[in-house]
Amino acid sequence: MREIITAAALGLATLTNPATAEDSKKMVTILTSAEPQTQLMGMVLTMQTIKAGASSYVLLCGPAGDLALKEAPASATAPQAPMGMSPQGLMQKIIEAGATVEVCAIYLPNKGVDTTALVEGISAAKPPAVAARLLADETRIMSF
Known part of the structure; x- marks a missing residue:
């Protein structure tokens, strides 16, 4: 019985103590x-x-891949409130801060362009490497 109570207490501590x-x-x-x-x-x-x-690590797929284009659509480059930053502008600051940004492996062929169309510092992802990142210990995943 004591093991059940201890396990329950540990579970509750996990729920009430958010990850940092x-x-x-x-x-x-x-x-x-x-x-x-x-x-x-x-x-x-x-x-x-x-x-x-x-x-x-940022993986851009589908319509979000357009953020990686040198000739990105206005929606990717238009400043937004409250800081006047665009999605592409902040993405470039993220790269400068040391993040890796890639487009999905199927983005470029389906867009009809090659890597020369991408903003400097962005490349095409390799699925085995992406899978390894996703499965690595201590990895959190956000999806938008």
Whole structure:
């Protein structure tokens, strides 16, 4: 009986004690949304995890892959309130802060372009490497 009570107490402690960036040293952000506010919020939270000490990896798929284009659509480059930052602008700051940003392996062929269309510092993902990141210990995953 004591083991059941102890297990229940440990479970309750886990529920009431939220995880911090120190608990998770690796952050993977998967961004697929075409919606600029959702894209920007994904970048905001990714930047916050970097500031909290986590290493960060961003995977852009589908419509969100357009953030990686040198000739990105206006929705990716238009400043948004309250800080006047665009999704692409903050993504570039995330790269400068040391994050790795890649587009899904199938993004470029289906867009009809190659890596020369991408912003400097962004490349095409390799599925085995992405899978390894997703399965790595101490990895948290955000998806937008």
